[in-house]
Amino acid sequence: MSRVIRVLVADDHAVVRAGIVALLAAEPDIEVVGEAVDGEQAVDLALALLPDLVVMDVRMPRLTGDAATARIRERSDAVRVLVLTTYESDASILSAIEAGASGYLLKAAPAEELIAGVRSVAAGEVALSPAIAAQLVSRMREPAPTALTTRETEVLRLVAEGLSNRAIGERLFVGEATVKTHLVRAFEKLGVNDRTRAVTLAMERGLI
Amino acid sequence: MSRVIRVLVADDHAVVRAGIVALLAAEPDIEVVGEAVDGEQAVDLALALLPDLVVMDVRMPRLTGDAATARIRERSDAVRVLVLTTYESDASILSAIEAGASGYLLKAAPAEELIAGVRSVAAGEVALSPAIAAQLVSRMREPAPTALTTRETEVLRLVAEGLSNRAIGERLFVGEATVKTHLVRAFEKLGVNDRTRAVTLAMERGLI
DNA sequence: TCTCGGGTCAACCGATCGGTGGACCTCCGG
DNA sequence: CCGGAGGTCCACCGATCGGTTGACCCGAGA
Numbered sequence: 001m002s003r004v005i006r007v008l009v010a011d012d013h014a015v016v017r018a019g020i021v022a023l024l025a026a027e028p029d030i031e032v033v034g035e036a037v038d039g040e041q042a043v044d045l046a047l048a049l050l051p052d053l054v055v056m057d058v059r060m061p062r063l064t065g066d067a068a069t070a071r072i073r074e075r076s077d078a079v080r081v082l083v084l085t086t087y088e089s090d091a092s093i094l095s096a097i098e099a100g101a102s103g104y105l106l107k108a109a110p111a112e113e114l115i116a117g118v119r120s121v122a123a124g125e126v127a128l129s130p131a132i133a134a135q136l137v138s139r140m141r142e143p144a145p146t147a148l149t150t151r152e153t154e155v156l157r158l159v160a161e162g163l164s165n166r167a168i169g170e171r172l173f174v175g176e177a178t179v180k181t182h183l184v185r186a187f188e189k190l191g192v193n194d195r196t197r198a199v200t201l202a203m204e205r206g207l208i
Numbered sequence: 209m210s211r212v213i214r215v216l217v218a219d220d221h222a223v224v225r226a227g228i229v230a231l232l233a234a235e236p237d238i239e240v241v242g243e244a245v246d247g248e249q250a251v252d253l254a255l256a257l258l259p260d261l262v263v264m265d266v267r268m269p270r271l272t273g274d275a276a277t278a279r280i281r282e283r284s285d286a287v288r289v290l291v292l293t294t295y296e297s298d299a300s301i302l303s304a305i306e307a308g309a310s311g312y313l314l315k316a317a318p319a320e321e322l323i324a325g326v327r328s329v330a331a332g333e334v335a336l337s338p339a340i341a342a343q344l345v346s347r348m349r350e351p352a353p354t355a356l357t358t359r360e361t362e363v364l365r366l367v368a369e370g371l372s373n374r375a376i377g378e379r380l381f382v383g384e385a386t387v388k389t390h391l392v393r394a395f396e397k398l399g400v401n402d403r404t405r406a407v408t409l410a411m412e413r414g415l416i
Numbered sequence: 417t418c419t420c421g422g423g424t425c426a427a428c429c430g431a432t433c434g435g436t437g438g439a440c441c442t443c444c445g446g
Numbered sequence: 447c448c449g450g451a452g453g454t455c456c457a458c459c460g461a462t463c464g465g466t467t468g469a470c471c472c473g474a475g476a
């Protein structure tokens with residue numbers, strides 16, 4: 001009954017697109033029906049071609065993989081999404097899954113893992129790289145309220161640009177005291193006690 | 209006279225390797241004679257296969273693209289190296305060229321650019337992505353002494369970990385005053401005036 | 417030989433940061 | 447209807463940072 005798996009590949013790097021296509025096209029039961037070079041095109045093509053699944057890069061111009069995933073899933077839950085990322089520390093893992101992705105693999109994964117992932121997701125299962133699965137589990141274990149609020153993230157982003165608390169307040173049209181409050185809260189959540197480490201940690205986790 | 213161009217592909221990501229191979233193999237005058245998954249293997253295979261050129265990723269396990277390039281060029285200057293990178297802000301651009309690379313392209317480059325780059329390098333020319341060429345030129349223009357000293361880099365790295373000046377001094381067995389001196393110099397070189405921005409900028413440029 | 421760059425250290429001062437404790441408002445969901 | 451979360455704000459204090467000036471040592475290269 002299950003015929004060929006129709007796949008849409010979305011990645012802004014020509015080299016990576018070619019790689020995914022080459023690996024998948026070598027499989028008799030997989031057919032690449034389209035390629036998108038950014039998030040918006042991924043959404044458009046996904047809705048036009050209605051593939052069985054979209055292999056989607058996280059970081060793309062115009063629309064991130066997360067956002068594109070959410071839009072696709074909103075409009076057509078028959079199209080599944082398999083997200084590819086370069087970094088396992090990426091904070092987008094959670095948001096991608098929340099957005100409705102059915103799988104999350106590392107680009108460093110061997111070819112067999114990618115192909116197996118495509119088949120799994122097409123079959124309605126979930127596909128996760130071992131490293132990513134481990135990370136999810138550990139996040140469950142620790143309370144890890146690594147979720148910064150909108151304001152905390154904004155403030156931290158400006159801290160990363162080297163602005164002083166007062167300057168940040170002016171930029172956001174709030175008092176310096178407010179900025180300090182947000183920072184203290186962010187410090188607590190990140191488990192640090194100075195702005196610089198807060199920024200580097202947030203960067204590592206892809207929070208800013 | 210010029211026969212087929214023999215290429216060795218070195219990248220730790222299976223997907224990227226497959227992509228490069230797929231793009232190059234489609235060209236009649238290019239032949240991929242081998243693939244390496246890390247820097248050491250790249251060196252070994254380059255010396256064993258003596259390809260016309262190596263397409264080398266910058267970030268690889270066991271041995272970086274820079275180091276691998278240097279080793280290959282040391283032992284055989286007939287083998288040219290074309291370096292591929294994801295980020296144009298990578299500080300390794302200069303070090304790769306110093307190491308003897310004949311080209312430096314972005315992974316985001318279109319397929320034609322990669323293929324043209326391979327032909328250029330094989331012909332003994334230099335291949336640079338426009339964005340990278342522009343960056344090189346601008347670095348020439350501005351005095352841009354973006355070169356931090358060993359000590360300044362060490363200090364900045366510890367700042368990124370959230371250590372105070374005094375703590376850094378203890379870690380490096382020097383006085384707090386010394387740490388401040390190094391930081392002030394680093395600030396000047398980076399054109400910033402606070403530690404956090406210094407760290408984020410240094411990270412962007414791949415200095416730490 | 418002398419200069420220069422890198423590394424080390426000191427003292428001082430104003431500005432900023434981090435910590436604490438409290439306060440008020442609004443929106444959302446139980 | 448009330449509680450909690452997110453956002454805003456205030457005041458006070460000690461610690462730290464950033465800026466400045468000046469100094470010494472050493473090794474490499476002119």
